Amino acid sequence: MTHDEIANIAPRVGWDLHCHTVFSDGTETPETLVKQAKQAGLLGVAITDHDTTSGWGAAQQSARRLGFPLLCGTEITAQFDHVSVHMLAYQYDPNSPRIARMFAKTRDGRVRRAKAMVRRLSEDFPITWDDVLAQVKEGSRTTIGRPHIADALVRAGVYATRSEAFSGAIRGGSKYYVPTPSPTALEAVQAIREAGGVSVIAHPADPSRNRMLLSDGQIEALIDEGLCGLEVWHRGNAPDQRLRLLDIARSHGLLVTGGSDWHGAGKPNVLGENLTDAEVVKQIITRGAIAPVIPQDSDKPANSAVFPRA
Ligand code: AMP
Ligand code: FE
Ligand code: FE
Ligand code: ZN
Numbered sequence: 001m002t003h004d005e006i007a008n009i010a011p012r013v014g015w016d017l018h019c020h021t022v023f024s025d026g027t028e029t030p031e032t033l034v035k036q037a038k039q040a041g042l043l044g045v046a047i048t049d050h051d052t053t054s055g056w057g058a059a060q061q062s063a064r065r066l067g068f069p070l071l072c073g074t075e076i077t078a079q080f081d082h083v084s085v086h087m088l089a090y091q092y093d094p095n096s097p098r099i100a101r102m103f104a105k106t107r108d109g110r111v112r113r114a115k116a117m118v119r120r121l122s123e124d125f126p127i128t129w130d131d132v133l134a135q136v137k138e139g140s141r142t143t144i145g146r147p148h149i150a151d152a153l154v155r156a157g158v159y160a161t162r163s164e165a166f167s168g169a170i171r172g173g174s175k176y177y178v179p180t181p182s183p184t185a186l187e188a189v190q191a192i193r194e195a196g197g198v199s200v201i202a203h204p205a206d207p208s209r210n211r212m213l214l215s216d217g218q219i220e221a222l223i224d225e226g227l228c229g230l231e232v233w234h235r236g237n238a239p240d241q242r243l244r245l246l247d248i249a250r251s252h253g254l255l256v257t258g259g260s261d262w263h264g265a266g267k268p269n270v271l272g273e274n275l276t277d278a279e280v281v282k283q284i285i286t287r288g289a290i291a292p293v294i295p296q297d298s299d300k301p302a303n304s305a306v307f308p309r310a
Contacts, residue, residue, distance in 0.1 A: 001243055010233050012275070014278055014281070016259050016271060017281075018260060019037075019046060020266075021047060021049055024143040026266055027265040027266045030055045033059065046073045047071075050077060050143045050145060064293055069295065071090055075202055076106075078182050078187070079183075079185065084182075084210055087202065088257075091290050092195035092290070094195075096191075102187070109181035112181075113181065114144050114145070117178050121149070136148050146166070153170070162266055186221065186225050190226070197288060205238050205245055206238070220252075229255030231258065233256075233274040235260075256277075258276045
């Protein structure tokens with residue numbers, strides 16, 4: 001298949017299964033996410049903040065009130081040897097002790113790590129820990145990350161935008177950078193499975209995040225632990241890698257998903273720019289431990305046919 005042919009098989013109608021809100025490094029509330037997804041004409045949307053379930057309640061309330069279909073998920077920070085891995089987890093039991101412990105540990109580690117970065121940055125830039133906290137919208141319910149440090153640097157006038165900060169002082173490999181202590185990707189897949197959820201590797205072939213991508217062997221090791229899918233339709237995946245990902249998905253019977261990685265004003269990614277097919281969402285719902293929000297009076301005819309558990 002050529003690049004064009006691959007682009008042609010990406011879903012043009014469907015769900016956006018990768019979105020961030022103020023409960024991590026997005027700039028908008030879960031309510032705005034649901035409203036904008038509805039306005040954009042999507043079939044449904046998933047909330048997937050980093051290492052937390054804090055936004056699920058607000059997202060579920062908004063989805064019910066607005067009559068719009070919603071899945072709940074999380075983008076889990078993990079690593080496989082030296083490769084940074086983001087693992088999307090959908091429809092798992094948020095009260096599962098193992099996954100809740102994993103998130104608490106990562107969030108504590110993220111705070112320590114962000115403080116360490118700010119200590120280093122403060123030697124050369126006008127930035128304090130309080131300046132970073134001022135950029136955090138939901139207090140301790142928000143998962144802290146480099147974007148909040150970026151916002152503080154923008155506020156201080158050091159950079160014009162978040163993206164500029166990510167190309168500058170806070171980029172991976174800068175002398176101010178400190179990594180986030182993370183569970184292994186194998187642990188993440190096990191924890192998601194134990195919590196009854198569906199695991200999908202986020203942007204598995206994004207060369208801007210890793211010098212080395214996950215190898216076929218590494219992906220197969222995750223499949224052996226219960227990995228369910230690959231996020232093929234994501235702007236970060238290199239075009240020449242998508243066929244490889246589709247081949248792996250086909251030969252192992254994995255789900256193929258897509259999402260925008262929307263962060264509101266925090267990134268240029270447009271809500272709905274990449275989508276997941278309704279049939280794949282149906283699989284996620286069938287396999288997942290918790291009920292999705294699927295409004296009975298939804299005006300989208302596909303829903304009644306596609307969602308038997310509604
Ligand atoms: P962290 O997990 O704290 O290392 O921060 C990484 C997060 O920063 C990712 O999840 C992205 O959402 C965000 N990010 C990465 N690059 C950029 C960029 N160029 N502009 C805005 N946000 C970015
Ligand atoms: Fe993010
Ligand atoms: Fe990610
Ligand atoms: Zn993301």
